[in-house]
Amino acid sequence: MSDTLSEIVAYKRSQLETKKRKMPLPILEAKAAGQQAPRGFRAALMAVHGRHALIGEIKKASPSKGLIRQDFDVPKIARAYVNGGAACLSVLTEDKWFQGADENLQIARQSMHLPILRKDFLVDAYQITESRALGADAVLLIMAALNSYEARDLEMMARDHGMDVLVEVHDEAELEEALKLKTPLIGINNRDLKTLEVKLETTERLARQVPGDRMVVAESGLSSRSDLDRLKAAGASAFLIGETIMRQEDVGAATKALIG
Numbered sequence: 001m002s003d004t005l006s007e008i009v010a011y012k013r014s015q016l017e018t019k020k021r022k023m024p025l026p027i028l029e030a031k032a033a034g035q036q037a038p039r040g041f042r043a044a045l046m047a048v049h050g051r052h053a054l055i056g057e058i059k060k061a062s063p064s065k066g067l068i069r070q071d072f073d074v075p076k077i078a079r080a081y082v083n084g085g086a087a088c089l090s091v092l093t094e095d096k097w098f099q100g101a102d103e104n105l106q107i108a109r110q111s112m113h114l115p116i117l118r119k120d121f122l123v124d125a126y127q128i129t130e131s132r133a134l135g136a137d138a139v140l141l142i143m144a145a146l147n148s149y150e151a152r153d154l155e156m157m158a159r160d161h162g163m164d165v166l167v168e169v170h171d172e173a174e175l176e177e178a179l180k181l182k183t184p185l186i187g188i189n190n191r192d193l194k195t196l197e198v199k200l201e202t203t204e205r206l207a208r209q210v211p212g213d214r215m216v217v218a219e220s221g222l223s224s225r226s227d228l229d230r231l232k233a234a235g236a237s238a239f240l241i242g243e244t245i246m247r248q249e250d251v252g253a254a255t256k257a258l259i260g
């Protein structure tokens with residue numbers, strides 16, 4: 001357990017027993033069943049024409065950068081993303097490294113109408129039900145944190161709950177496994193979650209290996225319109241951006257400036 005991703009996943013697993021004791025699965029399932037129907041995450045990305053489809057991330061801190069944004073008013077940020085023209089939101093709920101919270105997802109969803117991706121480190125079926133119980137419309141599955149059986153089972157559960165799945169890859173081996181899943185949403189993370197090194201070339205290299213019936217979402221390290229143009233030319237159809245926008249006081253204007 002020496003790299004960042006392994007440390008985060010070990011921490012998430014250690015939290016699970018307490019969570020399951022506090023909120024047993026049948027109660028969580030009832031909460032999930034009582035939620036409003038999921039908003040179509042993939043459909044919202046596909047509906048964007050004539051500009052870049054942006055997933056705006058609500059991100060307070062990160063393992064690589066520490067605190068990113070001091071003034072962290074979740075409803076205000078969520079609505080600013082809407083005003084700026086984002087297609088969807090991503091809300092980090094991990095608490096220790098990202099200073100996120102489950103409530104941030106609930107609050108964001110109540111504040112605006114866009115679909116929300118729960119951005120967390122999901123390695124157990126309980127967390128999928130939990131995501132829906134919080135109101136998530138989509139979940140992230142990180143191939144570097146899962147074996148192919150786990151990925152398939154978690155994907156099936158998420159789909160049973162009506163959520164979209166963004167499966168995240170960082171290299172060829174992970175992409176090969178990801179393409180065995182049903183989800184059309186392939187996230188290519190430019191950040192190596194083990195070393196935290198960021199290279200936009202990762203999307204350029206992997207996107208061309210993704211079949212045309214899937215949608216490539218370029219993730220991490222995007223800081224300018226030209227980065228988006230460059231990765232669109234490489235085959236990306238949507239862009240997940242956190243830090244660059246979170247560092248700007250005016251989230252709406254920063255979003256607009258990026259997507260055109």
Ligand SMILES: O=C(O)c1ccccc1NCC(=O)[C@H](O)[C@H](O)COP(=O)(O)O
Pocket residue numbers: 004005057059062063064065189191193196219220221222240241242243244
């Ligand atoms: O952001 C990190 O430093 C990080 C470290 C380890 C695991 C995950 C990490 N980030 C999660 C993400 O994938 C990003 O928040 C997301 O792609 C947005 O990236 P950015 O625009 O660079 O904030």
